[in-house]
Amino acid sequence: MRQETKCIQAGYTPKNGEPRMIPIVQSTTFKYDTSEDMGKLFDLEADGYFYTRLQNPTNDYVAKKIAALEGGTAAILTSSGQAATFYAVFNIAQAGDHVIASTAIYGGSYNLFNVTMRKMGIDFTFVDPDCTDEELEAAFKPNTKAVFGETIANPALVVYDIERWAQAAHAHGVPLIVDNTFATPINCRPFEWGADIVTHSTTKYMDGHDATVGGCIVDSGKFDWMAHADKFPGLCTPDESYHGITYAEKFGMEGAYITKCTAQLMRDLGSIPSPMNCYMLNLGLESLAVRVERHCSNAQKVAEFLEGNENVAWVEYPGLLSSKYHERAKKYMPNGICGVISFGVKGGRKAAEEFMKHLKVAIIATHVADAHTCVLHPASSTHRQMTDEELIAGGVMPDLVRLSVGIENVDDIIEDLTQALASK
Numbered sequence: 121m122r123q124e125t126k127c128i129q130a131g132y133t134p135k136n137g138e139p140r141m142i143p144i145v146q147s148t149t150f151k152y153d154t155s156e157d158m159g160k161l162f163d164l165e166a167d168g169y170f171y172t173r174l175q176n177p178t179n180d181y182v183a184k185k186i187a188a189l190e191g192g193t194a195a196i197l198t199s200s201g202q203a204a205t206f207y208a209v210f211n212i213a214q215a216g217d218h219v220i221a222s223t224a225i226y227g228g229s230y231n232l233f234n235v236t237m238r239k240m241g242i243d244f245t246f247v248d249p250d251c252t253d254e255e256l257e258a259a260f261k262p263n264t265k266a267v268f269g270e271t272i273a274n275p276a277l278v279v280y281d282i283e284r285w286a287q288a289a290h291a292h293g294v295p296l297i298v299d300n301t302f303a304t305p306i307n308c309r310p311f312e313w314g315a316d317i318v319t320h321s322t323t324k325y326m327d328g329h330d331a332t333v334g335g336c337i338v339d340s341g342k343f344d345w346m347a348h349a350d351k352f353p354g355l356c357t358p359d360e361s362y363h364g365i366t367y368a369e370k371f372g373m374e375g376a377y378i379t380k381c382t383a384q385l386m387r388d389l390g391s392i393p394s395p396m397n398c399y400m401l402n403l404g405l406e407s408l409a410v411r412v413e414r415h416c417s418n419a420q421k422v423a424e425f426l427e428g429n430e431n432v433a434w435v436e437y438p439g440l441l442s443s444k445y446h447e448r449a450k451k452y453m454p455n456g457i458c459g460v461i462s463f464g465v466k467g468g469r470k471a472a473e474e475f476m477k478h479l480k481v482a483i484i485a486t487h488v489a490d491a492h493t494c495v496l497h498p499a500s501s502t503h504r505q506m507t508d509e510e511l512i513a514g515g516v517m518p519d520l521v522r523l524s525v526g527i528e529n530v531d532d533i534i535e536d537l538t539q540a541l542a543s544k
């Protein structure tokens with residue numbers, strides 16, 4: 121199946137007489153004839169469901185669809201993108217370990233790593249995604265367990281050189297985790313470039329309608345944990361909290377990582393999305409390919425318009441020839457990039473705020489990447505915890521306006537921007 125078909129058909133195939141749509145199994149628990157039957161599930165000896173804090177059929181259908189879209193072997197849905205990022209890293213790094221992260225990542229991921237996970241005893245080194253080979257090499261330590269980056273950084277729009285970072289990670293025996301939220305598997309499939317784990321905030325394009333917060337982790341099934349067993353004792357030595365199971369032995373490369381994530385992290389931390397939310401996410405996924413195409417064509421036209429407008433100081437969109445990332449974007453996402461554009465309004469911070477007040481079609485919202493066009497000033501909202509130095513290091517200028525181009529008629533969007541820019 122091609123991507124457009126997978127959006128509709130993958131993950132759930134009804135049998136004779138079964139519902140066409142994914143059933144919403146809104147049940148916390150599941151019935152068994154004998155305790156022995158249930159015991160097998162607890163021992164991970166049999167496949168099945170016993171309690172929705174760990175697994176639910178509706179969730180699993182949708183996770184399978186996303187795994188198919190990414191070309192992975194297994195996936196898990198989480199109640200938010202933040203939970204997905206946290207689980208993806210915490211599944212293989214613990215107190216005393218070290219992780220390398222790109223500086224060009226979502227502000228929420230940066231805080232999670234730099235503040236909360238540091239409190240848990242995990243050390244992070246943040247590295248410019250366009251650093252020299254020497255700088256990249258110097259970031260690795262004997263206790264490094266993973267490398268983390270973002271396909272197209274929100275909101276800096278830096279395009280990550282996935283192949284280069286995957287090679288560096290693999291040379292040090294650790295996996296590359298890539299947040300693929302902005303590109304979506306319609307525009308980029310990080311596994312084809314060597315990434316090992318992919319995360320998503322499904323809240324963005326995947327849901328696409330401002331309806332449900334959610335996240336997803338997908339495993340490529342290609343990272344050989346056992347070949348680096350000394351680094352990953354959680355996967356390669358017996359789990360005493362699960363009757364001595366060794367995940368990498370019992371579930372192999374294709375299943376170990378996600379099974380551990382479910383059996384340990386979901387069990388103990390419980391960031392499971394509700395089946396109802398997963399059902400809604402699936403509705404979004406069905407139209408993902410069509411919507412992403414429209415987001416990208418609208419954004420390209422809007423970016424070109426902005427570049428030619430006298431009230432605009434600068435525009436960053438990798439679809440523009442003027443972008444530093446144009447060539448790299450053509451390599452990793454030849455069919456389209458995303459609907460998000462960054463630009464500066466002439467007159468700086470104050471002019472940007474004034475311009476935003478005059479918008480009518482585009483609304484001010486702490487959100488991006490959905491059907492509705494919206495704008496945000498990161499320095500005074502999502503990124504306000506960061507200092508100016510941290511902002512600039514992450515590629516977020518203090519005067520940056522993040523414009524998320526929706527799927528409305530592009531002429532309405534451009535007319536709205538024209539009048540707001542003229543009246544600032």
Ligand SMILES: *Cc1c(COP(=O)(O)O)cnc(C)c1O
Nearest residue numbers: 200201202226274301321323334
């Ligand atoms: C929004 C976002 C997140 C966090 O996801 P939530 O669903 O808001 O928890 C992570 N990464 C990226 C790139 C995002 O845009």
